[in-house]
Amino acid sequence: MKKLIVGIVIVMMIFGMTACSDGGGEEGGGTEGTPVTYDFTASELAGYISENVTFNDFMEEVDPQTVYELYGIDGSKVSDSCTYFSTGATAEEISVMCVDPENADSMLGEINRAFNKRIEDQIESFTDYVPAELDKLSKPLIMEIGNSVVMVVCDDPDQAKSAILEYINQ
Amino acid sequence: MLDVFFENRFNARYIMLILLVVILLFAVIARYHGMGVVNQQEEQLPDFVMNKVLEEGVTKGAGTGIDSMILKWALAAAEHPDESDAHRFDSFEGALFVGDSRTEGMKFYSGVDNADFFSGKSMNVSKVLKGETVNVGGQELSLQDLLKKKTYNKVYISLGLNELGWTSKDSFVESYGTLIDQVKEAQPDAEVFVQLLFPVSSKKSASDKVFNNANIKACNDRLTKLAEDKDVKVLDPSPPLVDTTGALKMEATSDGVHINSDYCVKWAFYLARISM
Known part of the structure; x- marks a missing residue:
C-alpha cells in the first residue's frame, strides 16, 4: 500500500513539474522542425523579468483568477500563469501564461488576443488618466515562447525581450 | 430523613447535576445582563x-x-496583518466595493476574495451615474446592472479623488448624493458606507495643485456632511496608511497617490474591522 502511495505521489510530482516545460519555439536555437524545450515556470520567468527589467512602479503579483477574469481568458485551459501589476500609478505589467501542448493550438491565439485586448483597454483607461503612460502602451512586448505567451509593458521593450531571451537560453 | 436521602448515591448525583445546571444557567444570564467578567459596553462587540x-x-x-x-x-x-487568518475578511462577505484606481489596488492586492469590486482607473461619480461599465467577475457591467443582478449586504463607496479637480464642488456632492440614493434604492437592505479619501504623500501634496491634502480634507468634510444628510456611515481608512504628519507614508507609494500591496492589505484589514 505504501509503495502504491509513493508511486502515485511521484507520478503527480512529475506531472506537476511539467508546467511550461514543453513546447516548440523559434527562440531557443533548436534545429528546424525540432521542437525546442524550455524549462521554466511562469512565476520564475515573470519574477526574472520583474528583477531584470527597469520598472518605475512597485510590481506585484496578482491572483491568477482575478487576472483570468480581467483578461477574459478561460483559466481552466491555462496550465500555469503569473502576472504582475503595478499599483495603478503606471501601466506597467508582466504576464506569463503557459498552456499544455494539447491546448496550444487554440489557447495561444486566445491568450494573444486577450493580451492585445488588455492593451486596448489600458490605452482607453490611461488616455484621460495618466497620458504619459500611453508611450509604454504603444509598444508592448507580446511574444510566444514554446507553449507560453509573455506580455511586458515597460519603458524599454527591447530590454524586456533581451532579458527574456537571456533567461530562456541560460 | 435528609441523611437517608443523601445516603442514596443516586440521589446525591442527581442533586449535584441539578446544581451544576443552575450554576450554568446563572452564568449565562449574568453574562447577558452585564454581571459577569465582560461588561455591558464590551458585550455589544x-x-x-x-x-x-x-x-x-x-x-x-x-x-x-x-x-x-x-x-x-x-x-x-x-x-x-495576519494573512493566514481565514476569518480576516469575514465582514466583507456579500459586500460590494465601488471605487477608483485605489479600490482597484485593493481588489488586486489585498486578498479580499469574498466581495465584488466595481472599480476602475479614473472612475468618478459622474461616470458611475452615466452607466460606465467595468469588468466584474469576468463580465462587463454598469453599477446599475450589477445592483439589479446581485444582492449585497454592504456597499462601500470610495470615490472623490478623480473629482478633486472639478470646478463645481456642489456638482460633485450632488452626484455623490444621487449615487448613494441609487444604491439605497436598489439595495434597501444593504448597509452603505462612504469611505473618506486617504491622503496623498507629503511630497505629492506639496507639488500638486489638485491632488493635495488640503483639497482631500475639504472633500472629506463635504463627504462627511453628505453622509450625515443621507443617513449613511462614514469610514476613515487612513490611520494605518499615514505617517505622524497625517500624510500617506512614503514607503507605501510610488507616485504619492496609489498604495502598494502591503498597504492594500493594511487598508483592507482596517476597513474589515471598523465596518463589522
Missing part, C-alpha cells in the same frame, strides 16, 4: 471582535468607548 480584543490585549482605559476600542484593535490588526 461581536464575539469575533471581543475574542480578538482579549487575545491581543488592546488597552481598555477609562473613558474608552466601543468605537475607540474597535479603532485601536483594527489599527493593531492592520499594522501586523
Whole structure:
C-alpha cells in the first residue's frame, strides 16, 4: 500500500513539474522542425523579468483568477500563469501564461488576443488618466515562447525581450 | 430523613447535576445582563471582535468607548496583518466595493476574495451615474446592472479623488448624493458606507495643485456632511496608511497617490474591522 502511495505521489510530482516545460519555439536555437524545450515556470520567468527589467512602479503579483477574469481568458485551459501589476500609478505589467501542448493550438491565439485586448483597454483607461503612460502602451512586448505567451509593458521593450531571451537560453 | 436521602448515591448525583445546571444557567444570564467578567459596553462587540480584543490585549482605559476600542484593535490588526487568518475578511462577505484606481489596488492586492469590486482607473461619480461599465467577475457591467443582478449586504463607496479637480464642488456632492440614493434604492437592505479619501504623500501634496491634502480634507468634510444628510456611515481608512504628519507614508507609494500591496492589505484589514 505504501509503495502504491509513493508511486502515485511521484507520478503527480512529475506531472506537476511539467508546467511550461514543453513546447516548440523559434527562440531557443533548436534545429528546424525540432521542437525546442524550455524549462521554466511562469512565476520564475515573470519574477526574472520583474528583477531584470527597469520598472518605475512597485510590481506585484496578482491572483491568477482575478487576472483570468480581467483578461477574459478561460483559466481552466491555462496550465500555469503569473502576472504582475503595478499599483495603478503606471501601466506597467508582466504576464506569463503557459498552456499544455494539447491546448496550444487554440489557447495561444486566445491568450494573444486577450493580451492585445488588455492593451486596448489600458490605452482607453490611461488616455484621460495618466497620458504619459500611453508611450509604454504603444509598444508592448507580446511574444510566444514554446507553449507560453509573455506580455511586458515597460519603458524599454527591447530590454524586456533581451532579458527574456537571456533567461530562456541560460 | 435528609441523611437517608443523601445516603442514596443516586440521589446525591442527581442533586449535584441539578446544581451544576443552575450554576450554568446563572452564568449565562449574568453574562447577558452585564454581571459577569465582560461588561455591558464590551458585550455589544461581536464575539469575533471581543475574542480578538482579549487575545491581543488592546488597552481598555477609562473613558474608552466601543468605537475607540474597535479603532485601536483594527489599527493593531492592520499594522501586523495576519494573512493566514481565514476569518480576516469575514465582514466583507456579500459586500460590494465601488471605487477608483485605489479600490482597484485593493481588489488586486489585498486578498479580499469574498466581495465584488466595481472599480476602475479614473472612475468618478459622474461616470458611475452615466452607466460606465467595468469588468466584474469576468463580465462587463454598469453599477446599475450589477445592483439589479446581485444582492449585497454592504456597499462601500470610495470615490472623490478623480473629482478633486472639478470646478463645481456642489456638482460633485450632488452626484455623490444621487449615487448613494441609487444604491439605497436598489439595495434597501444593504448597509452603505462612504469611505473618506486617504491622503496623498507629503511630497505629492506639496507639488500638486489638485491632488493635495488640503483639497482631500475639504472633500472629506463635504463627504462627511453628505453622509450625515443621507443617513449613511462614514469610514476613515487612513490611520494605518499615514505617517505622524497625517500624510500617506512614503514607503507605501510610488507616485504619492496609489498604495502598494502591503498597504492594500493594511487598508483592507482596517476597513474589515471598523465596518463589522
